[in-house]
Amino acid sequence: MQNPYIPYPVVVDKIITEVDTKDIKTFRFKFVNPEDEAKYSYIPGQFGELSIYGKGESPIGIASSPTQKGYVEFTVQKAGVVTSALHEMEEGTVMGLRGPLGNSWPLEFLEGKNIVIVGGGFAFTTLRSLINYMIHDDNRKRFGNITVIYGARNPGLLLYKDELTEWGKRSDLNLNVTVDKGDANWKGREGFVPAVCKEVAPSKENAVAVICGPPVMIRFTLPVFFDLGFSKENIITSLEMRMKCGVGKCGRCNVGSKYVCKDGPVFSLAELDKLTPEY
Amino acid sequence: MENIETKLREEAKRLLLEKKADVIIGYEKGTLPLTATPCFITTPEEADKLVWNDLCTQNLAKFVHDLITAHKNSQKRVKPEDRKKKIIGVVARGCTTRSLIIHLQERQYGRDEVYIIGVPCTGYVDSKGLKAAINGADIIEGSIEGEKIKMKTSAGEKSVALKDVLADSCRTCRFNNPIISDVMVGNLAPSMNPDSEYDDVKDFEAKSIEERWAYFTKEMEKCIRCNACRQACPSCYCPTCFVEQSQPQWVGIGEDKTDTQVFQFMRLYHMVGRCVDCGSCVAVCPMGVDLRKFLKKIDKDCWELFGNRAGSSLEDMPPLGKYNEHGDKEDFIFNP
Amino acid sequence: MEKCLIKKDALAGIAKKMTENFLVWAPVKKEDNILFVPLQKGTEPFFAYLNSKNAPKNVFFPHTETMMKYTRTEKGMVFSEDENKAAESVLFGVRPCDAHSFVLLDKLFDQEKYKDGYYIAKRQKTTVISLACVKPPYASCFCTSVDGEPVSSEGADILLTDIGSYYLVEFFTPKGEKLVKYFGDTKADTAAETKKNEIAAKAKAAITSKIPAHVVKPILDKNFDNPFWNTIHGKCLACGTCTYLCPTCHCFDISDEVKGTDGVRIRSWDSCMFPMFTKETSGHNPRPSQKERWRQRTMHKFKYYVDNFNAISCVGCGRCVMYCPVNIDIRKIIEDISKL
Amino acid sequence: MAENLASKDWEPKIVAIVCNWCTYAGADLAGISRIQYPPNVRIIRVPCTGRINPFYIVKALQTGADGVLVSGCHPGECHYISGNLVARRKFAALKSFLSYIGMEGDRTMFTWVSASEGDRFAQVIRGVTAKVKALGPADKLKKKLG
Incomplete structure (x- = not known):
């Protein structure tokens, strides 16, 4: 029996500073024991508990896609004890990784449908995992049109800039990047995510919207999708809660009878409606 | 006592009707035999719930602070000109008024935000002591009749003298009558026995260092870190207690022996000039840790070193917030 | 199923005899508290007790427990799962309500998907001996309202019932046998058995404190936003007494402790009553x-656990009722909810 | 621990929390003047003794110090006018309370050393080290892992 509380040893392979403010970095981990990688088979939308010596654990969504072999990536904002310690880490350090935990983006449900992905700010990480999974050569034909709407406060805060450039060149992906306020070098779109959604106006036909972002963005984006005719079953989002164990036992992340760590973090709006509004 | 209770209800009704207070914190009858519990009265009709008897234990100043803080937080998003003041009425015995004075000294709220209904106090029943007096039997029914507590228990009928089960804090209380009040209900109570208040501490001081450490260790081993003592204490009102801080983490959260000792030690030490010996922490502790043995020492030191009795005068400053350059004790300073 | 009789005064001797081969947890009187602690030489078990102050859940789910150890080396961290220290144990003389709590905790810790090895190892290696309540220990006991009984073997391997001059000993599981x-x-x-059944029926009838625990589930389903919830908490101190003494409360926190190059990851009890319990880093x-x-x-206790495990997560021991410093009475809360 | 006490080589670990303006300068002077003193102290510099949270002292004892020394400016010479006078009250109560619970008084020491007293600094360290050494390793309040 695998003890779900014991982390796999991983080595920090690469650290990429994502944003100008330097408080969001992407960490690439490699497993110390190669056999652990197979055990850590995950699906986009799941999360892991990053475990740092003497500091504790922090639940973070997996930012890489399972199609990217040999490593796992997490994009982490510096905030609390663990994430601050993580930001101090150097490449080559060994730390712990637990998981994969939680459910995932509902890939089977998404299959054969047109996908609209809406992300805001730092919450784009697990969406990136999903996008990379879907556009992989092995998987691309399983999904219909893919529309991505991604916004950040300013160009400096956009994550995965190189990848965004790559995606922009693709013909099988409709990428819309926007910033609230551009700078002198910004040639792209300006405007808030809800407004861009309205402008792009993805069709509701056979479509699913996957939305992830700060609460205020979600609050204004949802009405746009309702206006476009999306049903609550076809809007999917991911919740965040304070977590410790990650396996539905320690008792703090429940929303009603559901544990966000075990039964979530991904819920459709229809499912969320059934839960108590305590998140 | 019944007389006071009737007057108290009348007073509460009057205050609410005249809008002199928005809520009155007092005591009502509990759901278990021989208990009284804090209650919040907001309408004149409810005022008849109020009781005042020997079972009223908790120091209500804690709730005054809680309510005012909650109210102030709720006003933060209101435009300054639209902000409302909330006046908290509180049924206060001596120790409660001392705690209120500490809050006022520490600038937690204004004197005009609290309306103090002073009540005389002759001490309250220590429920753990009562339980011990009947050998841990379960109390099924009980009533106070004069100087006696009569009970029907799982071990038959029992009767205990009230004075034998008064809380330790009350027996030697120096301030059993309110120090400040806006209205006084009832006549001043006879004084208790303050001359012997430090007897216990003196006995303990006379013990050997190893005996003292052994006692401290034994008492702290009982602690289950439920934080009831801290939560019940009117002087423990920090928005984030040091126990809960994570950067830095002052004490471990587990039941490690030294973590518990350090937690308790530091909480007790935070009471220098702030412990009014109300006994609330002792009363709420589910495990019966003898906190008073240590708190009373703090009280004694505070008196002997700084000439201060916590919350005994509204004009005072907190003793650790001031100094006497040439008068303060220096004999502990090391001179090689 | 084996059944036998033992003399009333034999209990302590048996418990002490077992210490030769087992780690024996038994009620011990420590000053004014009755606590379940491992019996050691020189400590007398105390069976003439009503119920223990702490719930015996600490046998399987201790207040603080090491989950793993690690060492910092030049190459990085080396983890080691803390060797499973669970000893062959006997939990001697728990009340049926507390034994009932183990069944409820099993549902959570021993789920199909994620198994909690720390709890399970101790649970499997421990034989539970219940001591039936022939009369209700406290006037505030309400086990019969939450699927329990004062004379019940639920959660126990062996049940002891005081039938007058003897204890009837019944062995319910192979572990007990x-x-x-x-x-x-x-x-x-058979006379002893008849006597026990009579006593059991009488004991059950003697539990007069009742709560409509089953009635409230559909009401709770619909009343998340009911203004009733504004009425309970005013005097709550936000201490953890109710949760720490509760036999079924199981929330915990995980933290790391380090000294030099060595570290441990521990878990310790936490409480939903604490403000920090759910506070996120963002504030x-x-x-x-x-x-x-x-x-x-x-x-x-009365809805989510029923939704997830089809059982009410309360055993009616009455500890939270008796020891709440401000007398917030769960019996009254449930009563009030049933009238919503 | 026990074998440590038995061995004659045992040396105490002492944490000295000193103020920036007087005692730290005094320690500096002791160094410049090449005055010898025992190497058992780990010095932590703080702006003023008034800034010292008494928790630092208790925490030092919990995490492994055998003794703690606090030293600042002489009364009346505080860089911040009265920081040390407020501190004096805190420490008086702390020391008394620590010894009340059964902690040896000599484990927590308080003194004043000015910037010009390099010699006194060395003497203080010698004195404190000798006293703590006489007590042996601290085990009260000291945390062990796991």
Whole structure:
């Protein structure tokens, strides 16, 4: 029996500073024991508990896609004890990784449908995992049109800039990047995510919207999708809660009878409606 | 006592009707035999719930602070000109008024935000002591009749003298009558026995260092870190207690022996000039840790070193917030 | 099923005899508290007790427990799962309500998907001996309202019932039967059994404190936003007494401790009554006040646990009722909810 | 621990929390003047003794110090006018309370050393080290892992 509380040893392979403010970095981990990688088979939308010596654990969504072999990536904002310690880490350090935990983006449900992905700010990480999974050569034909709407406060805060450039060149992906306020070098779109959604106006036909972002963005984006005719079953989002164990036992992340760590973090709006509004 | 209770209800009704207070914190009858519990009265009709008897234990100043803080937080998003003041009425015995004075000294709220209904106090029943007096039997029914507590228990009928089960804090209380009040209900109570208040501490001081450490260790081993003592204490009102801080983490959260000792030690030490010996922490502790043995020492030191009795005068400053350059004790300073 | 009789005064001797081969947890009187602690030489078990102050859940789910150890080396961290220290144990003389709590905790810790090895290892290696309540220990006991009984073997391997001059000893599981030899060879006759059944029925009837625990589930389903929730929490101190003494409360926190190059990851009890319990790093708190925390506690016991495991997560021991410093009475809360 | 006490080589670990303006300068002077003193102290510099949270002292004892020394400016010479006078009250109560619970008084020491007293600094360290050494390793309040 695998003890779900014991982390796999991983080595920090690469650290990429994502944003100008330097408080969001992407960490690439490699497993110390190669056999652990197979055990850590995950699906986009799941999360892991990053475990740092003497500091504790922090639940973070997996930012890489399972199609990217040999490593796992997490994009982490510096905030609390663990994430601050993580930001101090150097490449080559060994730390712990637990998981994969939680459910995932509902890939089977998404299959054969047109996908609209809406992300805001730092919450784009697990969406990136999903996008990379879907556009992989092995998987691309399983999904219909893919529309991505991604916004950040300013160009400096956009994550995965190189990848965004790559995606922009693709013909099988409709990428819309926007910033609230551009700078002198910004040639792209300006405007808030809800407004861009309205402008792009993805069709509701056979479509699913996957939305992830700060609460205020979600609050204004949802009405746009309702206006476009999306049903609550076809809007999917991911919740965040304070977590410790990650396996539905320690008792703090429940929303009603559901544990966000075990039964979530991904819920459709229809499912969320059934839960108590305590998140 | 019944007389006071009737007057108290009348007073509460009057205050609410005249809008002199928005809520009155007092005591009502509990759901278990021989208990009284804090209650919040907001309408004149409810005022008849109020009781005042020997079972009223908790120091209500804690709730005054809680309510005012909650109210102030709720006003933060209101435009300054639209902000409302909330006046908290509180049924206060001596120790409660001392705690209120500490809050006022520490600038937690204004004197005009609290309306103090002073009540005389002759001490309250220590429920753990009562339980011990009947050998841990379960109390099924009980009533106070004069100087006696009569009970029907799982071990038959029992009767205990009230004075034998008064809380330790009350027996030697120096301030059993309110120090400040806006209205006084009832006549001043006879004084208790303050001359012997430090007897216990003196006995303990006379013990050997190893005996003292052994006692401290034994008492702290009982602690289950439920934080009831801290939560019940009117002087423990920090928005984030040091126990809960994570950067830095002052004490471990587990039941490690030294973590518990350090937690308790530091909480007790935070009471220098702030412990009014109300006994609330002792009363709420589910495990019966003898906190008073240590708190009373703090009280004694505070008196002997700084000439201060916590919350005994509204004009005072907190003793650790001031100094006497040439008068303060220096004999502990090391001179090689 | 084996049954035998033992003399009333034999209990302590048997418990002490077992310490030769087992780690024996038994009620011990420590000053004014009755606590379940491992019996050591020189400590007397105390069976003339009503119920223990702490719930015996600490046998399987201790207040603080090491989950793993690690060492910092030049190459990085080396983890080691803390060797499973669970010893062959006997939990001697728990009340049926507390034994019932183990069944409820099993549902959570021993789930299909994620198994909690720390709890399970101790649970599997421990034989539970219940001591039936022939009369209700406290006037505030309400086990019969929450699927329990004062004379019940639920959650126990062996049940002891005081039938007058003897204890009737019943062995319910193979694990329990392994301990038969400790109880002598006076076989129980049917008369003893009849007597026990009479006593059980009488004991059950003597529990007069009742709560409509089953009635409230559909009401709770619909009343998350009921203004009723504003009425409970005013005087709550936000201490953890109710949760720490509760036999079924199981929330915990995980933290790391380091000294030099060595570290441990420990888990320790936590409480939904504490403000920090759900506070996120961002400062957002999904349960910002004591109101939400009380709703959580009530809902968790009487609704969420029923939703997830089809069982009410309360055994009616009455500890939270008796030891709440401000007398917030769960019996009254449930009563009030049933009238919503 | 026990074998440590038995061995004659045992040396105490002492944490000295000193103020920036007087005692730290005094320690500096002791160094410049090449005055010898025992190497058992680990010095922590703080702006003023008034800034010292008494928790630092208790925490030092919990995490492994055998003794703690606090030293600042002489009364009346505080860089911040009265920081040390407020501190004096805190420490008086702390020391008394620590010894009340059964902690040896010599484990927590308080003194004043000015910037010009390099010699006194060395003497203080010698004195404190000798006293703590006489007590042996601290085990009260000291945390062990796991």
